[in-house]
Amino acid sequence: MMTGAEIIVKSLEQEGVEVVFGYPGGAVIPLYDKLYDSPLKHILVRHEQAAAHAADGYARATGKTGVVIATSGPGATNLVTGIATAAMDSIPMVVFTGQVALPAIGRDSFQEADITGITLPIVKHSYLVRDVNELASTIRSAFYLASTGRQGPVLIDLPKDIQMAEAEFSYPQEVSFRGYRVPGEPNSAMVYQTAKKIGLSRRPVIYAGGGVISSGAAEEIIGLAEKTNTPVVTTLMGKGAIADDHPLSLGMVGMHGTYYANYAVSHCDLLIAVGARFSDRVTGNLDTFAPHAEIIHIDIDAAEIGKNVGVQCALQGDVKLVLQELQRRIEGKPQSEKWLEQIACWKEEHPLTYEQDGDEIKPQYVVEQISELTGGNAIVTTEVGQNQMWAAQYYKAKKPRCFISSGGLGTMGYGLPAAVGAQLGCPDQLVIDISGDGSFQMNLQELATIVQYQLPVKIVILNNGYLGMVRQWQELFHEKRYSQTELIPVPDFIKLAAAYGIKGLRVQRTEDVPSVLEEAIKYPGPVIVDCVVAKEENVFPMVPAGGSLTNMLGG
Template sequence: MNGSQILLECLKKEGVDIVFGYPGGVVLPLFDALYAEKAINLVLVRHEQGAAHMADGYARSTGKVGVCLATSGPGATNLVTGIATAYMDSIPMVALTGQVATSLIGNDAFQEADITGITRPIVKHNYIVKDIKDLAQTIKNAFHIASTGKPGPVLVDLPKDVFTSEMDFTSYPSHPNLRGYKPVCEGNKLQIKKAVEMIEKAERPLLYVGGGVVLSGASEELMKLVEKTEIPVTTTLMAMDAFPSDHKLNLGMLGMHGTRCANYAVQESDLLIAVGARFDDRVTGKVADFAPHAKIIHIDIDPTSISKIVKVDVPVVGDAKNILKEITSQIKKMEHKDWVKQTEEWSKEFPLTYRDSETEIKPQYVVEKIAELTKGEAIITTEVGQNQMWAAQFSKFKKPRTFLTSGGLGTMGYGFPAAIGAQAGNPDKLVIDIAGDGSIQMNIQELATAVKYNYPVKIVILNNGWLGMVRQWQELFFGKRYSSTFIEDSVDFVKLAEAYGAKGYRIEKKADVEKTLKEAFAHKGLVIMDFKTSREENVWPMVPTGAALHSMIDGGLA
C-alpha cells in the first residue's frame, strides 16, 4: 500500500468518517486515494479556515475528534486561526497538512511553509512524518493525544513522498508510544477528602463551572452533586450548556457580561469550587479583588491551570467526571437555605434584561424568541462580539454540547463554519448560528459548502450596521470616537443568500420576528435571516476592564 492508502486505513481505524478539507499540489495523491474511498466523506470547503472550524464544531457537538485537511504552504497557514481557536478551548482535533517532499524541505520550495514551526505554540502537539514507517504510529499518537487528558488540536505534517512511497501495512498499532505523556485522570484521594471537608464546612459555597465539565461529559455528575448539596452554580461562557439554564440553582454566567447575581455570589461566597475552569481575565475582573472572602477548590485536568492566576487552597488534578462523582459519594447531604435565598433575591432584583421596543427589533428579543421556539433542543453557535454575549445571556440550554462558541481566542468567523461542522455531526438537529453583520462576513464563503452538501444551517444575523462590541467600547471608553467600526448596509444578505442558492429574509419589523424564525426553522435548506436590529444597543451589564466583579455598570437598566 502507499502512504495515502495507509493514512486512510488509519483514519478509518480511528472511526473517522468525515474530513473537512481542501486539495492542493502536494496532497494530490491523498485526494486520489479519497476518490475511491467509500467510508470517508470529504467535505470540500471554500477556505481552509472553514475546514478547521468545521472540524472544531463537529468535535464540540459530537465529542469525537474532528479532522481537517489542507495542502502545504498557504493551505496549511489558512488553518492556523482554526487550530488556535481549538487550542484555546481545548477541542480534540487532528489537522492533517501536506508538506513538500522530504528532499525539498528547507529549500523554500513552491508552497512550502514550516507549519510545525508555525503552529508549535497553538497545538497540544505536532508531528512531521518523514518516513512512511512512522506514519501509522504517528496517527495513533495524534488521535490519542488530541482526545485524552485535556483535549486539544494535534497537527500532522505529511510530505508528498510519504503519500507516494509504498510499504506493507499489516495492522494499525493498538497503543500509542508516548512515554512522556501520562495525563492524570483519577483525583488524588487525599485531596478529594480535603475538598469534601471544606465543602461541608462552607456556608456560602459556589460552583464555578467551566468548559472542562462539557469536555469531560460531567454534566450528570455535576447535577447529582448540586442536588445533594444545594450549592448554587455559575457557569463560564464555555459551560452555558453544562447545566440546565432553568435550574433554580443556576445563577447564570459570571464575569464581564455575566449576571449581577452570579458576580455578587462570587464576591460574597466563602468557598469557590472551580470545576474545569481556568480563571480567565474575562471571568475574574480585577484579580486582586476576585472572590475576596472565598477559599478555593480547583478541580482541573491541567496542572498548569492550577494557581496560575489565583492562588488555590485545595487543588485536585484529574478528570472532572471522576472527581465530581467521588466528591458526591463522600459528601453528606446538605442545605444552604440562607445562601440560596440570598442568591434568589439578587436574581429577582437584578435579572438579565433589556429595554424592549415596539418600533425597533432588539437583538435580545430575537435571541429570546429563538430560545422560546427551540426549547433548548437546537445547537446554537455564535460568532464573536455582541452577538455572542446576547446569545449566551438570553438562550436557554438543556443539554451539553449545544452551545458552540469561541471563548478563549474569540474568533470572529467561527460560528458559521462551526455550525456546518455541527450539522454534519448531527444531521437531524436544528443548528443555528447567531451572528453579527461583521463576523458573518469573515467566513461567508462557506455558504457554498453548506448549500452543496445540503447542511440546512440557519443563520441569524443581528444586523446593527456596526462592529458592535468594539463600537460599544468606543462609546464607553473612547469618547464615542467611532474609529473604523461603521459598516452600515454594506451587504444585501438576501441577495447574497440567493446568489449561493440559499433562502434569505430581511426582517425589519418586530411583528415579523417570530413568524420568520418559524418559517426558517421549518425550511429544509440553508436560510439567512437578516434582522435589522436596534443600532446602538449595548451588552449589559458589564464589568469594565480592570474593575472588580461587583462593580458592574448597566447603562441605567437596573
C-alpha cells in the same frame, strides 16, 4: 505494501473517522487520490480556515475528534486561526497538512511553509513525518493525544514523497509515550478533605467551565449541585453544563455575566472551580475576585492549578471521575438556606433585562425568541462580539454540547463553519448560527459548502451595521469616537442568499420576529434571516476590563 496516502486513509478508517473537512492542493494530491475511492465522507469547504472551524464545531457538537486536511504553504497557514481557536478551547482535532517533498524542505520551495514551526504555540503536539514506516503509528499517537487528557489539536505534516512512498500497513492498537500521562482518579485524601470543606461551607458556589462539557460531566455537576444545594455559575465554555433554567443555575459569570452570578462569586465563602481556568474575562480584577472564598480547583491540567489564582485545595484529574468520587464522599449538606435566599433576592432585583422601546428590533429579543421557539434544544453556534454575548445571555441552553462558541481566542467568522461541522455531526438536530453582520462576512464563502451538502443550517444575522462590541467600547470608553467600526455598506444579505440559492428572510419590525423565525426553523433547507436590529444597542451588564465583578455597568 501500501502507499503513504493509502495508509493515511486506512488509518482514518481504523480510528472510526466518519467525516473529514478539507481543501485539496498540490502537496496533498496523492492523499486526495486515495480519498476518491474511500468511504470516508470528505466535506469540501471553500477556505481552509473554515475546514478547521468546521472540524472544531463537529468535535464540540459530538465529542468526537475533528479531522482536517489542507495542502502545504498557504493551505496550512490558512488553518492557523482555526487551530488556535481549537487550542484555546481545548478541542480535540487532528490536522493533516501537505508538505513539500523531504529533499525540498528548507529550500523555500514553492508552497513551502514551516507549519510545524508556525503552529508550535497553538498545538498540543505536532509531527513532521520523515519515514513512511512511522506514518501509521504517528497517526495513532496523534488521535490518542488529541482526545485524551486536556484535549487539543495535533498536527501531522505530510511531505508529498511520504504520501507516495510504500510501507507495510499495520495499525497499532497501543501507543506508548515516555513523557505523557493521562490523569485519571484524584488523590482520595484530597477528595475527602474537599468533601468536608463543602459540608462546612455556608455560601458555596460551583463555577463550571468547558472542562465539564469535554469530560461529559454535566450530570455529575447537576448531581453535586442538587445534593449540596449549591448554585452554579457557568463560563461561556461551560454553558449547557447545567440547564440555564435549572433553579440552581445563575447563568454566566464574568464580564457580561449576570448580576447575580457575579455577586454570588464575589460573596461566596467557597468557590468550587470545575474544569475552568480563571480567564481574565471571568475574573476581572484578580485582587478583588472571590475575596471571601476558599477556592477548590478541579481540573485535568496540573498547569491550570494556581496559574492565575492561588487555590487552597486542588484536585487534579478527569473532572467526571473527580466529581463522582466527591459526591460519594459528601456527607453533610452546607447550611446554605440564607445564602440561597440572598441569591434569590439578587435574581429578583437584578434580572437579566433590556429595554423594549420603540419599533426597533432589540437583538436580545431575537435571541429570546430563538430560545423559546427551540425550547433551548437546538445547537446554537455563535460568532464573536455582541451577538455572542447576547446569545450566551438570552439563549437558555438545555443540555451540554449545544452552545458552540469561540471562547478563548474569540474568533470572528467561527460560527458559520462551526455550524457546518455541527450539522454534519448531528444531522437530525436543528442548528442555528447566531451571527452578526461583521462576523458573518468573515467566512460567508461557506454558504457554498452549506448548499453543496444541503445542510439545513439557519443563519440569524443580528444586523446592526457595526462591529458592535468594539463600537460599544468606543461609546463607553472613548467618547463615541467610532474609529473604523461602522461596516457600511452592509451587503444585501437576501440577495446574497439568493446568489447561493439559499432562502433569505428579512425582518424589520419587532412584531414580525417570532413568525419569521418560525418560518425559518420550519423550512427544511438552509435559511438566512437578516434581522435589522437597533444599531447602538449595548451588551449589559458589563464589567469594564480589569474591574471588579461587583462593579457592573447596567447591572
